[in-house]
Amino acid sequence: MRTALCRAGWLALLTVALLAVSRNGVAQVPRTVDENVGRGIALLEKGELEGAREAFAKALGLNPNLAAAHNLLGTTYERLGRPAEAIKEFDAARRLDPSPEFVYNLALAHYQAGSYTRAIASLQELPGSAPKDAAFYRLLGDAEVSADQYAEGVHDLRTSAAMDPSNPATFYDLGIAILKSGLDRDALSLLSKAAATFPQSSSIRMALGIAQYMTGANDSAERSFQAAARLDETPVEMYLALGDFYLAMARVAEARNAYLKATEADPSDSIAHVRYGVSLARLGRWDEAIASFHKSIQSNSECTEAYVELGKALYKTGRMSEARLTLEQAIRLNPYERGAYYQLAQVFTRSGDEEKARKALEVWNALDPAGVEIAAPNGNGTPLK
Numbered sequence: 275m276r277t278a279l280c281r282a283g284w285l286a287l288l289t290v291a292l293l294a295v296s297r298n299g300v301a302q303v304p305r306t307v308d309e310n311v312g313r314g315i316a317l318l319e320k321g322e323l324e325g326a327r328e329a330f331a332k333a334l335g336l337n338p339n340l341a342a343a344h345n346l347l348g349t350t351y352e353r354l355g356r357p358a359e360a361i362k363e364f365d366a367a368r369r370l371d372p373s374p375e376f377v378y379n380l381a382l383a384h385y386q387a388g389s390y391t392r393a394i395a396s397l398q399e400l401p402g403s404a405p406k407d408a409a410f411y412r413l414l415g416d417a418e419v420s421a422d423q424y425a426e427g428v429h430d431l432r433t434s435a436a437m438d439p440s441n442p443a444t445f446y447d448l449g450i451a452i453l454k455s456g457l458d459r460d461a462l463s464l465l466s467k468a469a470a471t472f473p474q475s476s477s478i479r480m481a482l483g484i485a486q487y488m489t490g491a492n493d494s495a496e497r498s499f500q501a502a503a504r505l506d507e508t509p510v511e512m513y514l515a516l517g518d519f520y521l522a523m524a525r526v527a528e529a530r531n532a533y534l535k536a537t538e539a540d541p542s543d544s545i546a547h548v549r550y551g552v553s554l555a556r557l558g559r560w561d562e563a564i565a566s567f568h569k570s571i572q573s574n575s576e577c578t579e580a581y582v583e584l585g586k587a588l589y590k591t592g593r594m595s596e597a598r599l600t601l602e603q604a605i606r607l608n609p610y611e612r613g614a615y616y617q618l619a620q621v622f623t624r625s626g627d628e629e630k631a632r633k634a635l636e637v638w639n640a641l642d643p644a645g646v647e648i649a650a651p652n653g654n655g656t657p658l659k
Contacts, residue, residue, distance in 0.1 A: 307336045311343055318350060326350045341371035345379060355576050357387040358609050368396075374404050382413060387610050388579075389641070390421040408438035416447055424455035442472040449481045450515070454522065458488040469498075476506035477515065484519055510540045517549055526556045537566075544574035548583055555583070560591050578608040585617050589624070597621045612641045 314329030330347040334340060348363030364380035381396035397414045400406065411434035418427035431448040438444065445468040452461035462485040468478045483498030499516075503509050517532035530553035536546035551566030564587050570580035581604035588597035598621050604614040615638040622631035 307333050307340070310336070311340075311346070314343075314346060314350075318346065318353075323350055323354050327354065339370055341367045341373075341376065344370065345376055348379060348383065352383060352386075357383060357578075358607075361387065361610065372399065374400060374406065374410065378410060378413065381417070384610075385413060385417050385420070387608060389610055389612070390417045392610075393417040394421060394423075408434045408441065408444065410434075411437065412441075412444050412447065415451065419447075419451045419454060424451060427451050428455060442468065442475040442478055445472070446475070446477045446481050449478070449485065450519070453481075453485060453488065453519070458485060461485045462489050474505060476502040476509065476512055479505060480512045480516060484516065508540060510536045510543050510546055513539060514546060514549060517553065521549075521553060521556070526553055529553045530557065542573050544570040544577040544580060546570075547573065548577065548580045551580075551587070552583055555587055555590070560587055563587050564591070576607055578604050578611055578614075581607065582611060582614050582617065585614065585621075589617060589621055594621055594625050598625075610641060612638055615641070 310329045310333035314326045314333065317323075317326035317329060327347065327350045330343050330350060333343045334347065337343070344363045344367035348360045348367060351357075351360035351363060361380065361383045364376065364383050367376040368380045377396055377400050381393040384390075384396060385393035394414065394417045397410065397417070400410075411430045415427045415429070415431035415434060418424075418430060428448065428451045431444060431451055435441075435444045435448055445464070449461050449465040449468065452464060462482075465478060465482040465485050469475070469482050472478050479498050479502035483495045483502065486492075486498055487495035502512050506512055513532045513536035517529045517536065520526070520529035520532060530550065533546060533550035533553050536543065537550050540546060547566050547570035551563040551570065554560075554563035554566060564584065567580050567584035567587060570577050571584070574580070581600050585597045585601035585604060588594075588600060598618065601614045601618040601621065604611055605618070608614075615634045619631040619634035619638065622628070622634060
């Protein structure tokens with residue numbers, strides 16, 4: 275998983291803290307501010323995240339206008355697995371200093387929280403004159419593809435690959451994006467070249483296998499998948515990506531098999547259990563799906579995706595009270611999780627509580643940066659205001 279950028283390095287960030295000034299331009303930072311920032315940086319480097327969080331929070335208590343400290347606190351929350359708080363801090367840093375690094379970190383936090391259109395909007399806030407590197411275009415392209423904007427995503431991922439042709443991850447993302455846009459032979463051509471350039475990349479071998487399969491080269495596809503498995507000692511990500519692709523193509527049984535292999539490769543991987551459960555749900559195997567979602571939560575009690583999918587499954591099986599509690603827990607973990615609000619509205623509607631359903635849909639609409647409203651659950655098609 276990508277993490278927040280700190281291109282300037284810790285020393286430069288500490289210099290920012292030392293040189294922070296008040297609105298009238300006079301240096302007014304007490305020494306305890308830079309001491310707390312320095313202590314937080316040292317703890318963050320050592321992985322002592324709770325201590326780092328306390329140090330950055332103390333620094334911001336003394337000077338709330340220190341953009342670098344907000345960014346560092348956001349980075350700490352990101353590593354703690356607290357996405358809503360990370361987004362809040364990255365947004366504060368970006369408002370105080372709309373530099374490319376802070377904008378990127380905010381967009382990345384939105385992307386990792388599943389808010390793809392918000393990630394795109396954040397990146398597009400950068401003026402045309404601002405420097406944009408390969409990481410910027412890769413994130414923008416990935417967010418666009420995730421938001422089903424395939425043409426834009428392919429264009430920006432090509433830009434990223436041209437700027438940094440040494441990064442195999444970008445070529446993997448680009449190949450998958452081209453496949454999703456339906457240009458199988460173009461993807462095959464690109465991924466064949468990428469596999470020759472990066473012969474040790476298991477993810478590119480796996481993507482090449484998909485492209486070969488989609489173009490009818492089944493024997494070659496099998497060899498590519500076998501090579502990918504040999505190259506990757508822990509092939510969970512490979513199987514998850516394969517399953518995601520099959521699921522997007524509505525090939526649910528094949529997706530289930532790929533996700534099952536992911537759970538077998540690492541039984542503690544919470545996302546693998548979530549995706550396996552999703553495929554079981556698509557096949558109508560609700561009890562097995564619910565059991566898989568519970569396994570995900572047992573592996574990671576803060577896996578928002580597991581709670582959302584479990585809430586959906588409980589709703590589908592008529593367990594309204596359990597579904598409501600599960601979806602409310604998802605929202606507590608990540609208040610930006612739009613899908614949880616929508617599903618919660620369905621639960622309230624079926625339970626006969628139209629007012630709570632309306633309020634849940636209001637939050638759903640408010641979290642949509644495109645401003646696309648959906649009808650209130652009153653049956654008359656009236657948009658929410």
